[in-house]
Amino acid sequence: MNDKAIIFNKNAEKVAFDKGHRQKINFNISQYDRAVVNGKQRYDKLEIAKQRAANIKHKTLAQLDKYLVEFETNFTQNGGKVLWARHAEEACAQIVKLLKEENIKKVVKSKSMTTEEIKLNDQLEMNGIQSLETDLGEFIVQLAGEKPYHIVTPAMHKSRQDVADLYHQKFQIDPQSTPEQITAYTRSLLRDEFQQAGAGITGANFLLADIGGIALTENEGNGLMSMAFPKIHIVIAGIEKILPSVDDLNLFWPLLATHGTGQHMTVYNSIVTAARHQSDSSTQMVVVLLDNGRSKLLEKSRQRSALSCIRCGACLNVCPVYKNIGGYTYDTTYTGPIGSVITPHMQGMKENKHLSFASSLCGACTEVCPVKIPLHELLLLNRAQAVSEGWTLPSERFVMKNATRVLKSRKLVDFAGSSTKNLVLKYFFASQWGDKRTLPKFAKKSFSQLWRERNE
Helix, strand or coil: CCHHHHHHHHHHCCCCCCCCHHHHHHHHHHHHHHHHHHHHHCCCCHHHHHHHHHHHHHHHHHHHHHHHHHHHHHHHHHHCCEEEEHHHHHHHHHHHHHHHCCCCCCCCCCCCCHHHHHHHHHHHHHHHEEEECCCCCHHHHHHHHCCCCCCCCCCCEEEEEEHHHHHHHHHHCCCCCCCCHHHHHHHHHHHHHHHHHCCEEEECCCCEECCCEEEEECCHHHHHHHHHHCCEEEEEEEEEEEEEHHHHHHHHHHHHHHHCCCCCCCCCCEECCCCCCCCCCCCCEEEEEEEECCHHHHCCCCHHHHCCCCCCHHHHHHCCHHHHCCHHHHHCCCCCHHHHHHHHHHCCHHHHHHHHHHHCCCCHHHHHCCCCCCCCHHHHCCCCCCCCCCCCCCHHHHHHHHHHHEEEEEEECCCHHHHHHHHHHHHHHHHHCCCCCCCCCCCCCHHHHHHHHHHC
């Protein structure tokens, strides 16, 4: 077992038995569940919409190179600039270089999991550039010195009082402040920052190949202001975010809103194709297209469907494992079922194979996915790949080899009595089974023995 797996298991046990933490996350997820049930009522035939979205994504991934070139061509013709990044280091280096060339010391950021993936904030800080998160949830976790806890709701692990205490500590405001008061205070605090920042950095929910534009959906307006006020707008997006046409948004935007927050539609939906004034050289729009392991996943004919993900977070909210061990235990940017599927391919199977084993395989994630990714099947494929590539312990291989030999032979299964079998379980499997579960016990008679007795 590698170090990451050992740390994962220790943290999982610690968090799972933290009742306070579980109460917070389960309360917040229950609020989401109610909203999503109501949001789905807008659909007469939800499964048809999901299947259409899955088909579009499947087609796009099969011709990803074509659509990426089409996007670059059209976006460049609109007056924008496209940068390609093979990995996180290259993406950060190109962004830092651009900011230094423009002598920019402060940037405002809209919520973007892709920037978290490449650890952009850390790189900006190392180069003397202040980076300020402007999404309320992201602002809260940045203020607390933490990372996003959830793909959609970065501060899901915090209660109202936790946030009020944090603001009291940082800004000396009343510790009994309501969420509305905290939101108003944050809004006034950030207003000047938008105007003073030299650059705005956002992600992109979708890249639109046919018009060469980006689509951004949000609820607070901070993304729109991050694009509008600064003289430079930098977009960082994974290469899988491509959609063939702007017309596809009438399908994907509502699906994302409904499965992400339970809304019929998010409040602000923007389509941006270039800088504000093409004739004004002081304004720029740059899109950084990030690979960072996505091509490796694309090579897998079956697992590549995971790249269809639209980052709605629905699979996290139904996952019994996520709801017990929380977001930070995964120690990855993308958590829950989708994170467990894609992280081993993007960051290495050897170091991250344990994530694919942290699942009950109940299939709830597959059921709720708006683009019909067969997540529980992909977790099994990851497990099979980890075994075939030899990323298992010698003790695991020994146990599985001999268990297979015994279980395939009726004579060997029935060779010993139940008491002997139970002793074998106790001494050879108890440590793997864990001290929080009771080992099952063999019945006194096997099924074959009972069958013979009843049919003789």
